[in-house]
Amino acid sequence: MNDDVFDHILADWLREGPDRGRVEALDRALAATRRTAQRPGWRLPSWPARRSTPMNTYAKVAMAAAALVAIAVIGINVIPRSGGVGGSLATPSPTPSPTPVPTLPSAGALAPGTYRSDFMTYAVPAGWSSYQSWGANKNDGNPPSGMFIAPWSNIGTVYADPCHWESTPVSTTAFPTVDTLVAALVTQKRDATATPVDATIDGFQGKEIDLSVPSNTIVSACDGGQYKGWTDTSGGDRYNQAPDQHDLLDILDVNGRTLVIDRVFYPATTAADRAELQAIFDSIKITP
Amino acid sequence: MTSGLVERAQRGDHEAFDALATAAYHRLYAVSRRILRDGYAAEDVVQETLIRAWRDLRGLREPERFDAWLQRLLIRACQDHVRGQRRRPLQVPVLDVDGPVAIDEIARLADRDELERAFLELSVEHRAVLVLTHYVGLPAPEIAEILGIPPGTVYSRLHYAIRAMRVSMTRSGSTRGAGTRMASPDPEHGR
Numbered sequence: 001m002n003d004d005v006f007d008h009i010l011a012d013w014l015r016e017g018p019d020r021g022r023v024e025a026l027d028r029a030l031a032a033t034r035r036t037a038q039r040p041g042w043r044l045p046s047w048p049a050r051r052s053t054p055m056n057t058y059a060k061v062a063m064a065a066a067a068l069v070a071i072a073v074i075g076i077n078v079i080p081r082s083g084g085v086g087g088s089l090a091t092p093s094p095t096p097s098p099t100p101v102p103t104l105p106s107a108g109a110l111a112p113g114t115y116r117s118d119f120m121t122y123a124v125p126a127g128w129s130s131y132q133s134w135g136a137n138k139n140d141g142n143p144p145s146g147m148f149i150a151p152w153s154n155i156g157t158v159y160a161d162p163c164h165w166e167s168t169p170v171s172t173t174a175f176p177t178v179d180t181l182v183a184a185l186v187t188q189k190r191d192a193t194a195t196p197v198d199a200t201i202d203g204f205q206g207k208e209i210d211l212s213v214p215s216n217t218i219v220s221a222c223d224g225g226q227y228k229g230w231t232d233t234s235g236g237d238r239y240n241q242a243p244d245q246h247d248l249l250d251i252l253d254v255n256g257r258t259l260v261i262d263r264v265f266y267p268a269t270t271a272a273d274r275a276e277l278q279a280i281f282d283s284i285k286i287t288p
Numbered sequence: 289m290t291s292g293l294v295e296r297a298q299r300g301d302h303e304a305f306d307a308l309a310t311a312a313y314h315r316l317y318a319v320s321r322r323i324l325r326d327g328y329a330a331e332d333v334v335q336e337t338l339i340r341a342w343r344d345l346r347g348l349r350e351p352e353r354f355d356a357w358l359q360r361l362l363i364r365a366c367q368d369h370v371r372g373q374r375r376r377p378l379q380v381p382v383l384d385v386d387g388p389v390a391i392d393e394i395a396r397l398a399d400r401d402e403l404e405r406a407f408l409e410l411s412v413e414h415r416a417v418l419v420l421t422h423y424v425g426l427p428a429p430e431i432a433e434i435l436g437i438p439p440g441t442v443y444s445r446l447h448y449a450i451r452a453m454r455v456s457m458t459r460s461g462s463t464r465g466a467g468t469r470m471a472s473p474d475p476e477h478g479r
Contacts, residue, residue, distance in 0.1 A: 009403070014418070222436060
């Protein structure tokens with residue numbers, strides 16, 4: 001028997017049997033969906049490319065205590081001092097108090113100014129928005145031309161094939177050095193192998209690599225409908241939004257910690273917008 | 289039309305999702321029943337598929353790909369079902385035979401039994417490719433999109449599945465079938 005005959009036999013056999021399910025089974029299935037909550041989508045809100053981890057009570061208390069200590073230190077440092085050897089007895093002129101850099105708000109449009117995001121501060125122009133106090137975006141960061149900038153301080157898992165990430169985790173522990181993280185990222189399955197180049201940001205050295213989503217990627221067909229490059233140790237995921245999206249990563253050694261600055265854009269991002277992103281990047285101060 | 293319903297369902301509109309699910313239901317059932325060879329299991333898998341679809345719908349970036357996405361969820365649910373069954377006692381699938389079986393049907397039933405057994409020896413991934421190709425009639429690129437694999441992998445799975453079934457049936461001594469004999473598979477002359 002040749003293959004065509006076998007194909008016919010197989011097709012005939014597959015056509016046997018009912019091809020309509022019972023209506024009561026459909027009703028039961030629909031009723032089950034009514035008892036099921038929808039998961040928040042990554043388009044709603046606009047750029048949830050990373051899961052947020054709720055801050056626990058201890059962390060809030062610790063942050064509040066740290067803030068009090070910081071205020072106290074600032075207070076001590078700005079109290080005018082007088083006297084001392086050779087010191088002037090004249091009344092000192094008021095010294096301007098340093099203004100603490102505000103942390104990115106949880107959401108919403110940002111007033112132009114300088115903001116803190118994890119281990120760094122940077123200046124944003126008008127037209128940018130905050131995402132989960134973690135990153136800043138323009139045009140929601142979404143295709144075709146959105147942009148995003150965000151820090152990653154504890155990447156723990158890199159996926160060898162970001163489209164089939166469920167079966168390809170490379171590591172489950174934080175990458176200890178710039179080189180080990182870079183090595184894992186450059187070997188990911190992508191259209192082209194990223195070439196790391198030396199980078200220095202605010203005096204800290206590291207590597208810069210440009211990772212992009214392969215052009216023929218059907219994101220919805222990837223594992224879980226997500227193209228996922230990495231996950232941090234707190235469970236935050238970097239999953240991409242569309243083919244050809246770029247993640248321009250600067251991976252830095254900051255006092256022994258491997259910290260990453262992620263700039264996201266698309267080929268259709270305008271030159272003017274790219275210049276804005278570059279200006280933000282150029283304003284970065286590392287404050288671990 | 290479908291995209292509009294998908295977008296409404298993404299915003300939590302149950303009626304829109306019901307319309308989508310109802311339109312897809314019989315197709316999902318027919319495919320899963322053929323992959324699993326069990327009507328009750330197919331109903332369970334379709335229910336699981338619809339629950340997952342509703343739960344994760346907001347993550348679907350391209351509403352126009354809803355049908356392909358739904359079929360992918362179905363194949364995954366079939367995989368999960370079979371994985372779960374491996375931890376349970378073996379269940380013998382029941383042939384769909386209505387009414388008394390005539391004597392002259394015995395030979396044909398024997399062949400169907402051999403087909404059934406050989407088919408169930410395949411992985412769900414291979415069964416899915418066979419069903420989507422020979423039952424649904426989809427071309428390889430569309431199957432590739434549903435399964436999230438390259439078209440070349442679809443062809444190789446198809447080739448492997450056919451060869452494996454023929455090897456299995458030949459090994460078991462089944463040489464009947466529409467008055468022809470099953471030839472030994474020849475891996476050097478695949479399709």
